[in-house]
Amino acid sequence: xxxxxxxxxxxxxxxxxVAYESTLAxxxxxxxxxxxxxxxxxxxxxxxxxxxxxxTLATGEGAAVSAGESHRHLALDGPSVFWEVQLTAPGSAPAxxxxxxxxxxxxxPLEVIPDSPLAVFVLVQVPxxxxxxxxxxxxxxxxxxxxGKIDYQNxxxxxxxxxxxxxxxxxxxxxxxxxxxxxxxxxxxxxxxVDPGQPFASPAAFQTSGDRGENLASPELGARVVGVSSNxxxxxxxxxxxxxxxxDGNPATAWSSNGDGSxxxxxxxxxxxxxxxxLGFWSRTMGTSAEIFSFKVVNENGEVVGPFVLExxxxxxxxxxxxxxxxxxxxxxxxxxxxxxxxxxxxxxxxVP
Numbered sequence: 214x215x216x217x218x219x220x221x222x223x224x225x226x227x228x229x230x231v232a233y234e235s236t237l238a239x240x241x242x243x244x245x246x247x248x249x250x251x252x253x254x255x256x257x258x259x260x261x262x263x264x265x266x267x268x269t270l271a272t273g274e275g276a277a278v279s280a281g282e283s284h285r286h287l288a289l290d291g292p293s294v295f296w297e298v299q300l301t302a303p304g305s306a307p308a309x310x311x312x313x314x315x316x317x318x319x320x321x322p323l324e325v326i327p328d329s330p331l332a333v334f335v336l337v338q339v340p341x342x343x344x345x346x347x348x349x350x351x352x353x354x355x356x357x358x359x360x361g362k363i364d365y366q367n368x369x370x371x372x373x374x375x376x377x378x379x380x381x382x383x384x385x386x387x388x389x390x391x392x393x394x395x396x397x398x399x400x401x402x403x404x405x406x407v408d409p410g411q412p413f414a415s416p417a418a419f420q421t422s423g424d425r426g427e428n429l430a431s432p433e434l435g436a437r438v439v440g441v442s443s444n445x446x447x448x449x450x451x452x453x454x455x456x457x458x459x460x461d462g463n464p465a466t467a468w469s470s471n472g473d474g475s476x477x478x479x480x481x482x483x484x485x486x487x488x489x490x491x492l493g494f495w496s497r498t499m500g501t502s503a504e505i506f507s508f509k510v511v512n513e514n515g516e517v518v519g520p521f522v523l524e525x526x527x528x529x530x531x532x533x534x535x536x537x538x539x540x541x542x543x544x545x546x547x548x549x550x551x552x553x554x555x556x557x558x559x560x561x562x563x564x565v566p
Contacts, residue, residue, distance in 0.1 A: 215275030215334045215402075216251055219409060222299070222329050228454075230355050230404050232298040232317035233307040237288035247308035249280040250299040251334040251404065259286050259293035270295070273303035275334050298334070298404060303453060318380050321466045322453055323353045324497055324556060325384050325526065327408035337391070339363055339399045344392040348414040352407035353465070354389070355382040361399030364392040366418075369464040369529070371559070375401070382465035384556065386527045388417040428493075430460045430560040435484035439540065442478045445469040445552055459555040467497040469554040473545075477505070477553040479541040486565040488537045493559030494521065502551030509546055512538030520546040529557050537565055 237243060237259060240524050252261060254270035261268060261276050263284035270276060286295065288423060296317060297308060303322055307314040339345070339361075354471055356365070358375045365381060366372040368388035375381065385407075393399045407413060430436050438456045443453035454469035456479050470477040498504035504526050509519030519530045541560065545553055 215253070215336055216277040216278040217331060217333045218249070218279070219331050220249060220329060220406075222327055223406075227302050227322055228300055228326065229303045229322050230298055231301050231305050231319045232285075232296050233311060233314045234294060234296050234317050235307075235311050237286060237293045239288050239291045241513065242285060242287040243310065244283060244285040245309050245311070246283050247297070248299045248301040249332065250297045251279050252276040252278060253296040253298060253334075253402065254293070255296055256294040257292050258289045259295060260289055261286060262533065270516070273336065275336075277334070277452045311364055314325055319332050319482050320380065320382060321463070323382075323406065324465070324467050325353060327335050327352050327385075328500060329409070330406040331409040333405040333407060333413070334402070335405075336400065336402050339391055339393040341345075341393055341396060341398055345390055346414075347388055347390045347417050349386045349388055349417045350414055351411035352385050352405055353382065354403055354405050355380065356401050356403045359400040359402060361393065361397045362395045363399045363401065364394060365394070366390050367464075370462065383465055387464065399562040403426060426561055428462070428559045429483050429487055429562060430481050430558055431462060432457070432460060436460065436560075437482050438479065439482045440480035440542070441468070441470075442473045442476060444473040445471050445554075447471060451514040454554070459558045464495070464528045464557060466523055467554055467556040469497060469503070469552045472552055474550040474553055475548045477545040477548070478542055478547065479555065479558070480540060481558065481560065482540050483538075483560065484514070486537065486539045487560070487562045488565055489560055490535055491531055491533055492521070492542070493529045493531045493557065493561075494523065495555060495557040496526045497554045497556050498526035499551060502549050503553050504549045505545045505553050505555070506547040506549070509544050510534070510536065511542045511544060512536055514538065515542040529559070
């Protein structure tokens with residue numbers, strides 16, 4: 214573990230990890246303030262000093278700095294290259310007077326952040342032939358591949374190959390594993406916002422989607438969003454919380470309505486008229502609001518299936534159904550009000566002859 218810090222209650226909706234890289238020449242120092250952040254020493258030594266911590270960070274080491282806390286960086290014995298990974302609004306500029314700054318990544322807004330989370334920063338080495346356990350975390354995780362390659366698998370997207378500089382994020386309670394079948398050792402770093410009252414990692418297993426086949430709501434297969442009650446901040450469908458996020462196949466993004474509560478709806482046009490046999494729905498939540506407890510689906514002919522009850526917002530739920538159509542409107546029925554929406558919507562079936 215490189216660093217950790219318990220945070221006061223954070224505001225859900227609009228927070229992400231944003232990282233900037235900076236370089237200090239030998240003997241150069243920098244003092245400033247910004248949002249809560251983790252410091253990562255990428256190359257060379259530098260002295261880190263705050264009211265809570267003072268030490269020399271060698272290459273590969275990290276530290277945490279509180280929001281609004283003045284702190285100082287000093288390059289020692291040569292140039293120092295370091296990252297400041299802030300928990301802040303997407304698109305935020307680098308901290309004031311950060312020299313030679315370069316954006317490393319600007320991740321999508323985080324979903325389902327626990328109240329008063331424990332922020333954790335870790336570096337993990339996966340040797341050739343090694344693997345982590347299959348596990349879950351009680352909060353969102355963001356992983357950045359530093360070196361080598363790994364097979365990254367989670368319970369939502371399956372398995373992908375991650376190489377140096379690639380980034381992936383997952384919401385809480387999703388099964389995940391990292392494996393290294395390649396010839397070189399691999400390293401990645403991860404940032405978490407977890408519930409401190411839960412185990413940091415819990416054993417898990419991968420579940421399959423059975424014989425459902427391809428997700429016909431995917432834009433990659435020709436589906437598209439053709440209507441929505443609203444998008445958060447009155448954005449368009451491609452905005453940070455736009456309707457397209459519900460069908461992009463990325464569990465780290467979500468559609469959020471602009472306060473529609475139980476009047477929220479989203480309409481998807483499938484590639485062709487389809488006999489729908491199964492639906493998947495994952496509600497977003499903001500803890501005490503913005504959660505959909507049940508929903509129904511209406512086709513272009515006014516035929517209705519549902520309501521379908523969602524037991525929680527921790528994962529996607531699947532429902533067997535029998536309805537034919539090309540256009541499906543997903544309508545909230547019972548909710549906790551607020552900026553209701555969906556993290557993932559999936560549709561399975563067969564084309565109508």
